[in-house]
Amino acid sequence: MNRRMWMWACGLALGLALPGLLWPSGWRWAGGVLGGAALLGLSAWMIRDLVEGLMGRADRGGSGGGPGGSAGGGSAEAAVPGVGWLLVKCFTRHAMLGLAAYGMMVRLQFDPVALVVGVTAPVAAVAAEAIRCGHRGS
Amino acid sequence: MSTRRSVLSMMFGFFVLGLVAPAHAQEAAGAVADSGLVQWSIITAGFALAVAAFGAALAQGRAVAAAAEAIARNPGAAGEIRGALILGLVLIESLVIYVLLVSLILFFIKPFGG
Secondary structure, three states: OOHHHHHHHHHHHHHHHHHHOOOOHHHHHHHHHHHHHHHHHHHHHHHHHHHHHHHHHHHOOOOOOOOOOOOOOHHOOOOOHHHHHHHHHHHHHHHHHHHHHHHHHHOOOOOHHHHHHHHHHHHHHHHHHHHHHHHHOO | HHHHHHHHHHHHHHHHHHHHHHHHHOOOOOOOOOHHHHHHHHHHHHHHHHHHHHHHHHHHHHHHHHHHHHHHHHHHHHHHHHHHHHHHHHHHHHHHHHHHHHHHHHHOOOOOOO
């Protein structure tokens, strides 16, 4: 995910959370929006690490003579995590998301609708970036 | 110009959506707990999660297969394909997170009473 999309996502999440701070009990709304965006951000981070870790290991294994081989020791593939840690991330991803969502909704009492709106913010950012790229390309 | 207009209108729409916040601060009026409705809502939430996980698994499998095939055909574009793959997987995951949140609302918040 490129930097611009992340900035759009953060900006949208903040923009949606700020109106909640104008009301006395609006912290539940603001926390919900930011928490929802954080949920999707956590999911994105884990997916990115998993895909890049697995593909990094595949690149290292097949760097014998392919055109995209990194036999020269490119700086992009500096540290490839171990298989064990990748598998832990893969199989505990949903448990961590569920625990985080439970904690925010039940324990911290964030507004559930705000959580859903917060999850939508990064998706809207992706859509906005796609529209921008589509119009630039045409 | 039309790009900026569409993006600005989308942002304005979301800002207006954010202004609805105080409506959700209202406490629900005391409703008589309908145990049957609560039970069905919990069962529905469980099935919804299962169906969402199934659909997401299918979609993510197809995305990964397509990405692997594309990289095999054009190894030089592996970086861009990887970025598109990650983006697609995250968007698919967002739908499962929606269902997860609705299910948690039905399990723990119990909007229908109980």
